Amino acid sequence: MNKGVAITGMGIISSIGNTVEENLLSLLNQTPGISVIENIKTHHKNNIKVGEIKASNEELINQLGLPDSNSYSRTAMLAEIAAKEAVKNAGITNINKCKTGFISATSVGGMDLTEKYFYSQFEETKNRKYIESHSAGDSSSKVAKSLGITGFVSTISTACSSAANSIMMGARMIKAGKLDRVIVGGADCLSKFTINGFKTLLILSEDNCRPFDTNRTGLNLGEAAAFLVLESDECVKKGNKNVLAYVSGWANANDAFHQTASSKDGEGATLAMQKALKVAGLKPENIDYINAHGTATENNDASESAAIRRIFEDQIPSVSSTKAFTGHTLAAAAAIEAVYSVLALQNSTVFPNLNFQTPIEETQIFPETEVIIKELNHVLSNSFGFGGNCSTLIFSKA
Amino acid sequence: MGKYFINGIGCVSAQDTTNSEKDLFNFKELKENKVSACKPNYKDFIPPAMIRRMSAGIKMGVVASSLALKEANVKIPSAIVTGSGMGCLNDSEKFLRNIIDNDEQFLTPTAFIQSTHNTVGAQIALGLGCKAYNVTYVHDATSFETSIIDAILKLDEEEQNVLVGGVDELANHTVELHKLIGHVKEENTLEKGILNSNSKGAVYSEGAQFFVLENRKTENSYAELVDVITYDAILEEEVTSKLEAFLLANNLKTSEIDAVILGVNGDVEFDGIYQKLQDTILKEIPQVYYKHLSGEYNTASAFGMWTACKMIKNQIIPENLRLNSVEVNSIKNVLLYNQYRGKNHSFVLLKSC
Numbered sequence: 183m184n185k186g187v188a189i190t191g192m193g194i195i196s197s198i199g200n201t202v203e204e205n206l207l208s209l210l211n212q213t214p215g216i217s218v219i220e221n222i223k224t225h226h227k228n229n230i231k232v233g234e235i236k237a238s239n240e241e242l243i244n245q246l247g248l249p250d251s252n253s254y255s256r257t258a259m260l261a262e263i264a265a266k267e268a269v270k271n272a273g274i275t276n277i278n279k280c281k282t283g284f285i286s287a288t289s290v291g292g293m294d295l296t297e298k299y300f301y302s303q304f305e306e307t308k309n310r311k312y313i314e315s316h317s318a319g320d321s322s323s324k325v326a327k328s329l330g331i332t333g334f335v336s337t338i339s340t341a342c343s344s345a346a347n348s349i350m351m352g353a354r355m356i357k358a359g360k361l362d363r364v365i366v367g368g369a370d371c372l373s374k375f376t377i378n379g380f381k382t383l384l385i386l387s388e389d390n391c392r393p394f395d396t397n398r399t400g401l402n403l404g405e406a407a408a409f410l411v412l413e414s415d416e417c418v419k420k421g422n423k424n425v426l427a428y429v430s431g432w433a434n435a436n437d438a439f440h441q442t443a444s445s446k447d448g449e450g451a452t453l454a455m456q457k458a459l460k461v462a463g464l465k466p467e468n469i470d471y472i473n474a475h476g477t478a479t480e481n482n483d484a485s486e487s488a489a490i491r492r493i494f495e496d497q498i499p500s501v502s503s504t505k506a507f508t509g510h511t512l513a514a515a516a517a518i519e520a521v522y523s524v525l526a527l528q529n530s531t532v533f534p535n536l537n538f539q540t541p542i543e544e545t546q547i548f549p550e551t552e553v554i555i556k557e558l559n560h561v562l563s564n565s566f567g568f569g570g571n572c573s574t575l576i577f578s579k580a
Numbered sequence: 581m582g583k584y585f586i587n588g589i590g591c592v593s594a595q596d597t598t599n600s601e602k603d604l605f606n607f608k609e610l611k612e613n614k615v616s617a618c619k620p621n622y623k624d625f626i627p628p629a630m631i632r633r634m635s636a637g638i639k640m641g642v643v644a645s646s647l648a649l650k651e652a653n654v655k656i657p658s659a660i661v662t663g664s665g666m667g668c669l670n671d672s673e674k675f676l677r678n679i680i681d682n683d684e685q686f687l688t689p690t691a692f693i694q695s696t697h698n699t700v701g702a703q704i705a706l707g708l709g710c711k712a713y714n715v716t717y718v719h720d721a722t723s724f725e726t727s728i729i730d731a732i733l734k735l736d737e738e739e740q741n742v743l744v745g746g747v748d749e750l751a752n753h754t755v756e757l758h759k760l761i762g763h764v765k766e767e768n769t770l771e772k773g774i775l776n777s778n779s780k781g782a783v784y785s786e787g788a789q790f791f792v793l794e795n796r797k798t799e800n801s802y803a804e805l806v807d808v809i810t811y812d813a814i815l816e817e818e819v820t821s822k823l824e825a826f827l828l829a830n831n832l833k834t835s836e837i838d839a840v841i842l843g844v845n846g847d848v849e850f851d852g853i854y855q856k857l858q859d860t861i862l863k864e865i866p867q868v869y870y871k872h873l874s875g876e877y878n879t880a881s882a883f884g885m886w887t888a889c890k891m892i893k894n895q896i897i898p899e900n901l902r903l904n905s906v907e908v909n910s911i912k913n914v915l916l917y918n919q920y921r922g923k924n925h926s927f928v929l930l931k932s933c
């Protein structure tokens with residue numbers, strides 16, 4: 183077995199809590215964060231439910247203590263809150279004491295600002311400071327700078343699997359000795375752009391989403407950010423660090439089937455899980471819990487179930503999707519679910535798949551619907567995105 | 581760590597770079613502040629029914645990657661890594677404009693579907709039926725260099741070959757916004773070229789450059805890709821020491837560099853960062869620039885690497901690319917240095933093979 187790369191800190195902000203501790207409590211108390219949208223004016227307000235963080239931009243600016251002249255997008259602010267919690271949690275006081283990098287993931291970037299000021303920037307000069315905030319890389323550079331990281335900084339965007347790939351890249355860079363420490367994760371805020379995009383694809387649910395249920399009605403969009411601190415064995419030893427868990431397996435494969443739809447037999451997902459198990463040096467029967475992608479769209483859940491059947495056959499471990507708590511947070515999804523996977527390992531707990539009643543006929547997968555306490559050694563987490571991007575991460579107990 | 585060879589290259593740019601009869605010395609400096617790519621004959625690469633539906637970025641990416649794969653004689657790569665600073669910008673603008681202009685009504689999904697940053701990498705995979713590793717880096721002006729870092733790791737992890745490239749497209753609204761903040765040159769300053777423009781900003785353009793990296797040398801090898809490093813936000817005065825440290829890590833002294841390829845784009849605000857190197861540690865080394873031919877875009881440094889591959893293979897530095905007149909007998913070690921607006925610094929080292 184591959185011991186993997188040590189996770190020494192984590193931070194998160196989502197619609198079920200502003201810290202790791204708050205997220206854990208909501209998961210254990212089965213309190214979802216799905217609501218009616220308040221921070222964005224949209225015609226779809228009464229036809230969608232979202233996993234919205236209720237703090238306004240002004241409140242986030244105050245929380246971070248940003249000056250009036252700041253040009254932060256909401257994505258950047260969420261990212262900075264989560265990344266700072268992760269760094270603090272890892273007990274890091276001098277970030278450049280060892281070679282530290284930063285890899286974020288986003289699909290929305292500064293779209294929330296661009297959609298607000300798309301035309302008005304031509305007439306008014308005061309909002310032009312946001313023009314440069316549009317790019318995906320801008321939020322990463324801002325957060326890296328606030329943490330004092332000036333060397334390797336990058337951003338990944340592979341739609342809804344983005345953060346899985348940033349965690350994977352970070353783990354690979356540590357393994358290869360390119361970095362001693364890396365802060366990895368992702369962030370996405372809600373925007374009119376994504377709300378309308380998913381609306382036109384007819385995959386937004388009017389109700390609370392129901393992952394893996396045969397009568398599922400589509401997804402709830404959400405917003406969130408989460409980051410993990412990964413450190414090399416040498417750093418862990420030198421700093422006498424507390425290891426929360428290990429990232430032990432990772433893989434990315436492409437479905438190569440359709441730009442937005444997953445193949446019926448879940449080919450890409452199957453390949454990703456297979457390869458991740460191989461990297462971890464584990465067999466399917468070693469996996470105790472699958473934190474599924476489970477967006478609750480017709481297509482994803484059917485395809486993912488088929489892939490899970492292909493890998494695990496009749497020995498399906500505990501499965502749940504936590505999307506009914508948080509909504510689908512796009513590029514951040516794999517990062518918040520990485521935090522949940524680590525929390526599952528630390529607390530020997532499987533978090534429930536809310537709103538499930540009847541299994542999908544063909545695959546007959548029954549996700550856990552209650553909080554389950556049991557010994558967990560290895561948790562597998564899936565994330566899939568537009569463009570056929572399928573990524574799997576495996577987390578193992580420290 | 582193994583060795584990595586560039587065995588196939590493909591380039592769509594503001595110059596006629598898909599025409600095999602044209603070489604670096606044929607290319608002329610761009611004289612407008614916004615220049616679209618020179619359109620290849622798309623019918624040679626893409627089924628006609630699909631051409632109309634594909635955005636400029638996808639088309640450029642498909643053509644550049646096809647050319648690179650063909651040269652390297654690779655049918656299906658074992659990984660695809662794409663860099664794109666701004667992603668599929670035209671479709672993003674189009675969908676956003678529809679949302680705003682029509683007040684969230686009467687929308688169709690096509691532009692949204694194609695707006696995600698990873699569309700080009702995904703469409704290349706779809707076209708090839710390639711189920712391998714596929715990632716897109718979107719970190720402004722180091723999107724391409726981070727992609728190379730990933731590609732090198734993939735080769736070390738025993739993949740045989742990696743298709744790696746950069747692509748960015750011009751989009752009207754974004755150019756107009758960037759004019760407001762002085763990032764685009766005033767057109768009337770370009771008569772005597774970017775070096776004499778004495779103006780702020782850059783010439784905006786677009787392009788796609790793809791490379792096949794393999795862990796073995798072939799008859800077709802252009803160069804060995806030795807190393808790459810990026811710095812997000814170093815101080816101007818640190819650039820010299822970072823450059824020297826990068827070379828030292830590869831057992832080279834500055835004097836052993838046979839050509840240096842700089843991302844000079846004529847921006848009076850930020851070209852000083854290059855000038856300081858040109859006047860000091862790089863003074864005795866042949867200096868080359870390329871953005872007067874390619875224009876500026878987030879992944880323009882991939883055009884720089886394409887230029888380096890051509891120079892190393894032909895063993896000649898064309899006059900129209902020279903920043904100084906230092907002569908060189910043979911081109912062995914080539915250093916590339918790029919930054920954009922004082923941020924996103926990258927060093928890449930190539931070696932003849």
